[in-house]
Amino acid sequence: GPKVLQIPSHQIIDMGQMVTLNCDPVSNHLYFYWYKQILGQQMEFLVNFYNGKVMEKSKLFKDQFSVERPDGSYFTLKIQPTALEDSAVYFCASSLGSANTEVFFGKGTRLTVV
Template sequence: EPEVTQTPSHQVTQMGQEVILRCVPISNHLYFYWYRQILGQKVEFLVSFYNNEISEKSEIFDDQFSVERPDGSNFTLKIRSTKLEDSAMYFCASRLGQGEAEAFFGQGTRLTVV
């Protein structure tokens, strides 16, 4: 069964460093998302991506964040200068298209900023 894969599963980084979280969405899906979940809190929307551009972003997704689909298969989330409060589980999701509401999630990347 097709699945969304995320790497790495756990990333530890020093405050101020750049990190890139990688995702491989399901191959024929058209809509891509990043969400995060700070420990014990709700799943928060970060950004949605369609047709090689950002469709919508939340207030969390400030200038420190960027997304890219560099090669038609990977979908990456970059945090330029990490802060302690960026520590969270980051989930990538993909969705086939309009009329298909179900989004499939990856297993997540646990980012720990020290």
């Protein structure tokens, strides 16, 4: 089936540094999402992106977070600066239509901030 690819699968970064998580969404999809999952807890919505704009974000999407998809390439999540509490698995997702159509998830990037 359609695949969402996330690169890298695991990243370790020093606290205070910048990190960019990359996502290659399903090719014809129009809506893009990031979710955060802390170990042992549920996945939580961070942000939705459509037509070059953030459509909705949660309170977890701090000012240090930003998303973009320059020129239709990777959909990225940038965290600058990182904090210890940013350690989690970040899942990228995409869908063809709105949220009540099938949302496809990547395998996640495990971010460890030390």
